[in-house]
Every structure is written in C-alpha cells, then in structure tokens.
Amino acid sequence: MSALFPDRVKLVEVGPRDGLQNEPGRVETATKIEFIQRLAETGLPVIEATSFVSPRWVPQLADAEAVYAGVQRQPGVRYPVLVPNQAGLERALAAGVADIAVFTGVTETFCQKNIHCSVAESLDRYQPVIAKAREKRLGVRAYLSCVLGCPYEGPVAARQVARLARWFADLGVDEISLGDTIGIGTPLQAQQLLAAVAEEIPLARLAVHFHDTYGQALANIFACLELGVSVIDSAVAGLGGCPYAKGATGNVATEDVVYMLEGMGIETGVDLKKLIEVGNYICQTLTRENQSRVGRARISRLKQIT
C-alpha cells in the first residue's frame, strides 16, 4: 500500500451550525453559546459557529449576531460563519467575524431547492462576496454540496465538482469542502472524486464532509485519508441531517472520527474524553439521541482499553 496518510488532521466542527440548523425545536441562544464554548475547550481548532442566513429561510439561526457576540473566543480557535450573500457578509462583518464560508450545490435542481437560484447565479452572487471578504482579509471557505450524488438528479460527474472547485479556488478561496450531503457515496467513489478534484486544486486546500445516512462516512473518510486529505468536517454526537433528504442521519460524529484517527496515530489535538462529554451534554440538553457510537459506548470502558 502506498497510502499518503497525513500526520495531523484539522477537524472542522460543524455541529453548532450544520447540526443545530436542522433541529426541529427551538434551541436557546445561551445553549448555543455554551455548546460552542465547551467545544472550544476540547481542543477543536475550527468551530463553525452560526450562519448569517436570512431568518426567513432558517429561523433556527435568527440569533446569529447574539450567538457570535456571546462566545468568549479562545486564542488559536477559529469560529467561521456561513454567509449566503452580500447581506449576510455585511452582517458578519458588523459582527466582527474573521472567517466566512459560502455554499452552493453542484446540481441545478439541488441548488434551486436549497438556495433558490441556478448554480451559475449562485456563483455570480458569491463573486463580490468573496472579493469583499478577501479585501477585508477574512478567511474564506466554500462548501460544495451533493458531490457524490443529488437527491433529485442522481449521479454527479466528478468533472462538474472539479470545475466548481476550481472556480472558487481561482477567486482565492482558502479551502473547499466537498460535501456528500445525502451520505450516498462509498469509499472508492469518494477516492475517485477527491483524486479528480485534486488534479485541479492542491489537496491541502480540500476538506471532506460526509453524512452518515447509509453508514459509509467513516469508511469514506479512511479512504480519503489514504489519498492524504488532512481537513475533515464532522459534528459532535452526529448532529444534523438534511431537510431535503428525509430519513437522513446527520454528519459523521466527531467522536468517531477522533477515535479512528487516534487509533491510526494521526494527531488532532482534541481531547476525546472531553469531546464525548460535550456530545452527551448537547444531546441531553436537546433531548436528542446521541448518534456517535463512541459517545454511546461507556466512557469508563473507553478509558479501560485505550
């Protein structure tokens, strides 16, 4: 095997945003703030804090300003926020954010259903957003959704994903996250996609973002690690889901990713025991089942074996 495993992985925790935006019930602003602060104490380097999307589209995130202002930010931890357009960027700048993320789907139908415009229109919309963010020296990440399959259009061509990734990279976006939003991909497909995109963009600028709808997320991550990917998105307790894919479970659980990486001798800087406690905390607070296998297994047992 000529695997190219990285020595260290940067984990991007998306629980507070990708996770909580899909919660059916209302989550208190104070809970969101405490959740983010507890996550920062585990050693996670990047915690996506919230989204400056219109409250009309995602009422769960209407308190974005209050959440961002309320978090006591730790040195060395980044707290990016999602912005869907120029108005979102203005709000984010007013809030004093240092890093933003933009997002688009790779198929026309998903783009229309999710962000209500064509793929080309979404790019037109993001061009000035990214330009202004760079001018203000913000970090910029781009999410591409449905990279391994679309709930409406089915299979997705890797060259279409690579083309979009290249477009964002050419605008100076720092990092591009490849999202299997509906969790449909399997490991060789994930490797093939990553390899195709890495022909256009240095692998160091690519992140992988898997949902565990069909149980494939960790296998897909392992497969992508073999190619050398070193940025992985995940959500503690497997929070999240996709409102456009009923029956879908959430993001891959950060605890399960950290457990695997530790077992592989790959550093993350995260304290797994503390992370498990945060996962249990947010699940108890939201009265939600913990989707992390590691989180569900007894902490005492974990301590005994490792």
Added chain:
Amino acid sequence: MSALFPDRVKLVEVGPRDGLQNEPGRVETATKIEFIQRLAETGLPVIEATSFVSPRWVPQLADAEAVYAGVQRQPGVRYPVLVPNQAGLERALAAGVADIAVFTGVTETFCQKNIHCSVAESLDRYQPVIAKAREKRLGVRAYLSCVLGCPYEGPVAARQVARLARWFADLGVDEISLGDTIGIGTPLQAQQLLAAVAEEIPLARLAVHFHDTYGQALANIFACLELGVSVIDSAVAGLGGCPYAKGATGNVATEDVVYMLEGMGIETGVDLKKLIEVGNYICQTLTRENQSRVGRARISRLKQIT
C-alpha cells in the same frame, strides 16, 4: 494504491445466532425459523442458524434442534451451527447439520469468562471435535474472539492471534474468522492484524468479523478488503452485542456492508432491497431499533438514487 480488492465477497450472516443469542427477551422458535428463511431468500450464501451450546449457558438458544429442523433449507445456502464441545457436536450431528463452527478467545481472561476454561484447554477440547467433524465431512469454521483487544487484558499481540489461527488451520479447519468482539479496532490495526495472520494462513481462508461499538466496523472492513479479504461476517439490522462488553452495539449491519460493496462494484449475490425488508421485519418483531443506517434510511430514497 495497490489495493487487492476481491471481485466477489462471501457474506456470512450471523444474525440468527450471534444476534439473537444476545436478545434480552425470549424469541419464539417460529420467529427464528421465519427469520432464517427470509434471510435465505435474499441471496445470502451462509446463514449461521443457531448454536448447540448448553441451555444452561445460553437459554436463548435452547431450541437449537427445533430451529434447525424447522428451516426449509434452500439449495446453495449453507446453515452452519455453533458447537462448543463434543456434546454439542453430537447434537449437531443428530440434527443433520453440514457445517459447524467452534470458537475461542485469544486471551486467557476472556476465555475464562466466556467459555470457562483456559485457551489451551479450549484447544484440547476442540481437537477431537474438529477431528470428528472432519471425519463426518462437515465444514468447519473457527472463530477467534477479541483479536484487536480484550476487555480484560487490553491490547492483544497479533502473533498470538496468528499462532492460534495456525493451530486451527493445521487441524484442517476450512475458515478462520477474526473477531473484533468489542469493536475496539481501527483500520490500520485491522490491516496489520490481517496481514500478520495471512503470513501464516492463506488469506482465502480468513474471514473478518467486526462489531460496531465505536463506529469503526465499516472502515475496518474497507481496510481489510484492500488486502484482499473476501469473507465478511455481519448481522442484518446490526443485531447482536456482547454480554461481556456493556454499552457495546452489535455486529456490523449486513445492509450497510452490502451497500458499500455494491458501491465498490464488488458482487455479493444479495438483493439489498429484500435484505432491508428482512431487517425491518426482525426489528419490528423483536420491537428493537434497527441499527443499520441503510435500513433506517428510506427504501424509496435508496431506490431513487442508486
């Protein structure tokens, strides 16, 4: 990558035995029979039907004879049974079985707690069992438990696993299943173990058996497929667990394995849609949560995408 993926995988369904023996409530004999018959209709080639263990140890399997006699066996499907000793073999022979399996732990403490003897004593006990089974031209499989870690002794040396596997192979055992009984292993550990054992025994005679306690099972399977393993144990709906590892979830779910293999272009002969239906059937019957991610995702969605 110089992965050695097989073209075809033989799935060994352990749900009716490894799964049901850990159910807290009583399962009707008729349910067990119907469950096995429905599994056979999915195209699964091997279904571990029951265990001729003493009802004193595992009361859930006291109806082994009735289950085995009640199943209308399909041509091309094998229905092995577990036997713990000479008495179990006699019962199995009287029932007319064609394939048996024996099992031992690779650490002294697990062996004592699980089958109430030392590792050496278990080998002494199995030697005449295997000899007689071969004389009667039965197929023989050996399970090794806790190959990637023991709940009592912690890490396990790969050479100890390889030594035991070699002992069974030298007695003429057809297949040796390497079990991560407490689900603690991660992909590189799984690869290293498999490679170490494959130095002693041809890979074609080795099976892998993962539990999903820490969510690692499918990633571990993918890693072992890269080395060319072509026999995988699993349980529909992720049935099972280990009474000696509290908080443990069950076996890796057959549905999730089949989904991954299909996505990788590896044949199994299994009809995934039928398999999902069987998983839902047994979970409804046992009023048990389906642990298969694929089983929990909507079948209609699955049909739409693939």
